[in-house]
Amino acid sequence: ETGVTQTPRHLVMGMTNKKSLKCEQHLGHNAMYWYKQSAKKPLELMFVYSLEERVENNSVPSRFSPECPNSSHLFLHLHTLQPEDSALYLCANSQDGLAYEQYFGPGTRLTVT
Amino acid sequence: AQSVSQHNHHVILSEAASLELGCNYSYGGTVNLFWYVQYPGQHLQLLLKYFSGDPLVKGIKGFEAEFIKSKFSFNLRKPSVQWSDTAEYFCAPRSVDSNYQLIWGAGTKLIIKP
Numbered sequence: 001e002t003g004v005t006q007t008p009r010h011l012v013m014g015m016t017n018k019k020s021l022k023c024e025q026h027l028g029h030n031a032m033y034w035y036k037q038s039a040k041k042p043l044e045l046m047f048v049y050s051l052e053e054r055v056e057n058n059s060v061p062s063r064f065s066p067e068c069p070n071s072s073h074l075f076l077h078l079h080t081l082q083p084e085d086s087a088l089y090l091c092a093n094s095q096d097g098l099a100y101e102q103y104f105g106p107g108t109r110l111t112v113t
Numbered sequence: 114a115q116s117v118s119q120h121n122h123h124v125i126l127s128e129a130a131s132l133e134l135g136c137n138y139s140y141g142g143t144v145n146l147f148w149y150v151q152y153p154g155q156h157l158q159l160l161l162k163y164f165s166g167d168p169l170v171k172g173i174k175g176f177e178a179e180f181i182k183s184k185f186s187f188n189l190r191k192p193s194v195q196w197s198d199t200a201e202y203f204c205a206p207r208s209v210d211s212n213y214q215l216i217w218g219a220g221t222k223l224i225i226k227p
Binding site: 041044045090105107 | 117203
């Protein structure tokens, strides 16, 4: 148990659908992250929020839209995705953005059909 | 651009064998270094980390890693592996110039034969 929950754990969606991924952390940490994990590729950092403000956006397509309404919740809104967006999406958080360890959730396995 | 290389994508060992997983990074400045592990069906978790001081760091479950600055390396070691060490291992350096970005390796899948 890492104190980080993600829902749903599995999601299948068509290319025209709109869905959202949710992440909740119970650690009181200030920094939250979205990562994409694809087979045989390094983890790709997508977005970083610190104190509810977005501080990193690594050239992610606009069909991915993050939202951080408070320090405990992070969302990733999805629309008009492509099959190549199928991957495991991981939420993580850390006490701050500096040298602190990142705590990961179990991920949402997304399949775009 | 900063990068990290994990030399082996797949490693298969028998129980009680010794393990060394290579990690080399390209950044020439000051770095913090992390190894994360992902057991089958579980979340990524920290195995060990190096910030400063003794270049030989010890982590959980008997793992250790040695930071060799001159070789830009941070290899992971364990003298005697167990079946339960079957997992994927990720090396992740972080430049101290970057507040948030870890540079992740592609991972090494380790399979331990019982």
